[in-house]
Amino acid sequence: MTNHTALIVDDEPDIRDLLEITLTRMGINTLTAPDISSARALLAEHQPQLCLTDMNLPDGNGIDLVGWIGQNCPNTPVAVITAYGNMDTAIEALKAGAFDFVSKPVELPRLRELINSALKLSDAPADAATLGDDPGLLLGNSAEIKRLRSQVRKLARSQAPVFISGESGSGKELVARMIHLQGPRAEGPFIAVNCGAIPSELMESEFFGHKKGSFTGAVDNKDGLFRSADGGTLFLDEVADLPLAMQVKLLRAIQEKAVRPVGDTKEIPVDIRVLSATHKNLPELVREGSFRQDLFYRINVIELAVPPLRERPDDIALLARHILERIAREYECEPATLAPAALERLKAYRFPGNVRELENILERAFTLCDNDQIGAGDLHLGNAPQPLATSDATTDSRDDLVAPELPDGDIDLEGFLETIERQAIEKALEATRWNKTAAAKKLGISFRALRYRLKKLGME
Incomplete structure (x- = not known):
């Protein structure tokens, strides 16, 4: 097992003692420093696998230390300890390059989760960053795509919320999946949800889950998307489509790192990283009042633009x-x-x-x-x-292929057309004794097109 060392930076001896006891019980060696200058000396000498720092220190600010570590010890994840409820400071630290944050009074289960995630980064093999070049993900050799892959590799080492902007079809979900796969949550679930596809009356249940019997149709307990993503990443696609009432509840869940299922009286803690995306102009929606400014700042700690x-x-x-x-x-x-x-x-x-x-x-x-x-x-x-090109020679050979009549009343057009296609192919195959080359000629399409349709319709 790898022997890990963590540096604790805090000017309060009782906080240092609490953190030291917690880390020691996890089998982690500890170093302690009461100020930034001592911390820098220890970092340079020992190169620990993790740094925990308070924000207010005698000789400077914790964010200054975050920046110094980013420049001089880029492989050491640093987490900051913030005052209770001070989200602005936490967001500032994340933007400066902090791996994550924990609020005072420090909750030990939350602290252990943070430490385990940070150490996974330290234990990752040196070539793990090349995962971004997986041919199943973002392909390309242009300067734009190389820059994007480099940004993704950097952001994967953080737990900061990332807002992915870009046009429809540009690959925003692929970018989110790359951030997940290259980070410490890679072994956890990646849950992608299209916010615009969930009916507003079901949103709270879909996101936060529900208790059996909490409303008509709730025949079983349901975890919801947040709890399904526990230990992994929740990707909120088309987040701009969320109604205002749901935006308030989403903001609370993200800030408190806990959800309350519909019909339940207690909150359930969740450990997730939130990534979000939309093709819409979110700052413009904030100015118009259709998207909450506080939620925008919470999910847009770091913005990543995907080039068209x-x-x-x-x-x-x-x-x-x-x-x-x-x-x-x-x-x-x-x-x-x-x-x-x-x-x-x-x-x-x-x-x-x-x-x-x-x-x-x-x-x-x-x-x-x-x-x-x-x-x-x-x-x-x-x-x-x-339409598929046909020749006079094939037109005559298909005179016996008669499409079914249009049924009365409302129809499922897609299903109806699929039925016509399926029946025409079956007749052509029967007429040619299942000779696919001859059947394709009879249908006036290429052999390739017939193979494609057979596979698509499940007729192989």
């Missing part, structure tokens, strides 16, 4: 290759490649839907191309999805 795809066109070739390989694996087809002209068209396109739109364009083009190469004409950029 149009600002990094040199990454498109790498992204496209990765997406096409994934599509081919999913549908058990040979991978397609982009013709030079198609790649140039993509680089010149503005991508209002960013990476998500690129995925949709390539998935559609993958089914339309007749061979293993996607041409510029297969992309249909800026247009509505095009």
